[in-house]
Amino acid sequence: MNDARDPEPALVARGLAKHYGTRKAVTEVSFSVRRGEVFGFLGPNGAGKTTTIRMLVGLVRPTLGQVSVGGWDLATARERALARLGCIVESPDFYGYLSGRENLALSDRMARLAPTPDGPSHARPPAGDTARARIDAVAALVRIGERLDDRVATYSLGMRQRLGIAQALLGDPEVLVLDEPANGLDPAGIFELRTLLRRLADERGLAVFVSSHLLGEIEKVCDRIAIVHRGRALAEGTVAELTEGGARSLESFFLDVTAGETVGA
């Protein structure tokens, strides 16, 4: 499963731009995320992070540029690209009147509709690969087992974040796109999330894209980082590259870049 040697990045954004009339929400964002890597997308509020993420997951159509997921162009092979992607956009929203399990079952049913790379395949799933088993497996991974049959309306934001990650993992994706996943988590939950993201990248070879405005969190978990400001990706590199081998803090680099004084890396 671990395809860390695969030369082709799992998630590629090339020259993404989104214009709403004369307003340019995103002017030029390019980056790539490789398999087995956790990629941090950092930027102040209003930098264009959310619009960029919406373009990555096919909710918003880019004015310019393209996105590919696992080698499939999102614009021309939408279903194939989305089959390889799991995501949480902005906040993990669920049907509050249904249980966690029912919500995951809805998602699982949709994930099963994905086209395979070589067109429709009617092969039977291996024994034991039932919806229930798949749902139990992802629920165990994010540790919501005992609350799974409660209505989601009774969940805390932290629980919904976990359910969101479980839901994102259901289609067995190659790419995980998470928007501020640490929101609503307590320190123990944040630690657990960090461990989970590393495990998904290291053991399963997932390409994990995480957006955040929390520098510390990003610094701790990410292999590489891009900094976005005023709709433009300004810098991309490893934490070591951006901090010049630790000579300066990521924070001061971030502040310099977003103040428009330096265009680094």
Next chain:
Amino acid sequence: MTDPSLRPSRPARPLRPSGRSPFALPSLVHNETTKLLGRRRLHLALGILLAFLGIATWAEQRQVDNQRAEASASEGGGGHDDWRAQVRSRIDSLERSARRRRVFANFSRYQRFEATRLRYHLAHGIDPARQTGPAFSRAFAALGSTLLLPLLVILLGADIVSGEAAAGTIKMLLTRPVARSRILGSKVVTVVLFAGLLVGVAAIAAWIIGGLAFGWRGWDAPVFTGFRSGADGVDTSNVRMTPLWLDALASYGLAWLSCVAVGVLAVSFSVFFPSSVAAVGALMALLVAGALLGQLATDWAPARWFFSTNLPLAQFHAGAPPPVDGMTVGQSAAVLCAWSVLALGAAFLLFGRRDVTA
């Protein structure tokens, strides 16, 4: 788009064990059904329907009792042919007032239709006032298809897309590997199925509840259909006598058609309007405007091309004058279908292309 490195080049990972299901629509409809039932919308719609049927039966029962009391008072407890005298005097009064007043054109039209229908009953020796469970059920198809059943369908469908946008769940829905058109298609299919369920339940529940009051037998009683508005009042050239069950089936078929059209329009409006309240308000305004036009603008020919003037299909099939002179059941059905197709086409175009920023 022409960058060669972006072309699908390899299945680096093993193929998924199970591929695209040939039964995509059923599993999406399954999802939509889960959501609809989870929101308890069907429960609410059925509750309102049953409550209304209960009240209508009670009111009808009182009316029947009153008529019986009046009849026995005036005739001094006469024989079984009382109803003939009653029907005759009713026809007289209807025709007199229809001649006298032309202020409310629609009202005198109704009177003429009713008088003609009663004449047929008189001629064939069938008591028009005899109420039975089956007759009540048949009458409810016409009564319900004007406002009540369409409103319940709106309750089921008018926020089926905008509600997901408001709750944020549309992000989950539209980032799964399923084309947007299939998502919307499954919502339309679900609402149409539930509209059918509602109409079916209405038919059976009206029979059972009406039957409690008036008896369950009488499906084979004869009824007269085919009254049309002609150049000089009522055109009776197409009037036929059919068994009640057959006509009830036709009436509920037409009520179903009206409800499906409203359901399709409701789903489309839930795409057009970002707010559920706006969608529901617009749909209700449309229904009420149609009902009003049917009362007021009977001479205004263009009103026949409006969506909601055509909804009471089952009503003018059953012998009431159509909302506008010269409308036929077939033409109305065609107008409803045309509006539905138009709205649905626009909804699919919009839903497929629109940026989701909710």
